[in-house]
Amino acid sequence: PLVSMRQLLDHAAENNYGLPAFNVNNMEQVWAIMEAANQIDAPVIMQASAGARKYAGEPFLRHQILAALEAYPHIPVVMHQDHGQSPAICMAAIKSGFTSVMMDGSLEADGKTTASYEYNVAVSKEVVKFSHAIGVSVEAELGVLGSLETMMGDKEDGHGADGVMTREQLLTDVEQAADFVKQTNCDALAIAIGTSHGAYKFTKKPTGDILAIDRIAEIHARIPNTHLVMHGSSSVPQELLDEIRQFGGDMKETYGVPVEEIVKGIANGVRKINIDTDIRLAMTGAVRRYLFENPSKFDPRDYLKPAREAAKKICLARYEAFGCAGQA
């Protein structure tokens, strides 16, 4: 059944686990997430970005998730709008059937300019007001995602803050988080702790100075009833980078967020973990390998089958590591 994010995250908090929230834009990804969840009886958060809607179109996106609900009627599923850039976008998602929306007011509606605190409070509050009135959950974001190594905002996939940031902007402030939640009453809060979107997060395996896992416990202690969200949480497995390179791809040296750091985050209050890049890497590695090893094949099903199996494997590993098995 379709459920609200609040329901799932409350359950995760009561039972001390975290839920991966996987980005979807095509059938193979939806299949992989649902197959993995079904295999180990995990609840599901599927999220769609503005880019996903642009790629698939609103009806295809909506019906793919509805198809998953029909095919797996026993699994609770949240249909979540990822990084809504304005109240209007969140409203449109709700009309389209989403049970949860993210109002990302850390940036202005252009998706590039770092927003003022007042702007973020105002738009987040507005979205909470109309969403809660009809039982839809709201995730907000406080702080700017970006690298504590380079001090650059998160630009890799074309959305994220422009230019050089301060350490203060790149780490969510504890007292500001408390004030933000008090003013907006959001259900979940995405925090900045040094993660960024995409494959290029860190130039080495991250240590505490560039991935501030400690900050999570400080924020959680101050706002224990608000579920914390980690964006940019792909682990960027080295073996997937190697597979892509081995079969003709060009991926520079890079490191993601280690699964064990996410697990520490969950122990300290993180409940929603956003993952997109790892699924992209897994599918691309599998497709490259298949086409390299089978150069005469041309039926998309032949190479999409290993691609969706590779995506399923990543999803299963994250569900297991985050403690979701048996929680559906």
Ligand code: G3H
């Ligand atoms: O927030 C970023 C997600 O990875 C979605 O990326 O905007 O390319 O669909 P996208």
Ligand code: 13P
């Ligand atoms: P990754 O790019 O690390 O997978 O992060 C995805 C994300 O945060 C979507 O909102």
Ligand code: NA
């Ligand atoms: Na990046």
Ligand code: ZN
């Ligand atoms: Zn994100």
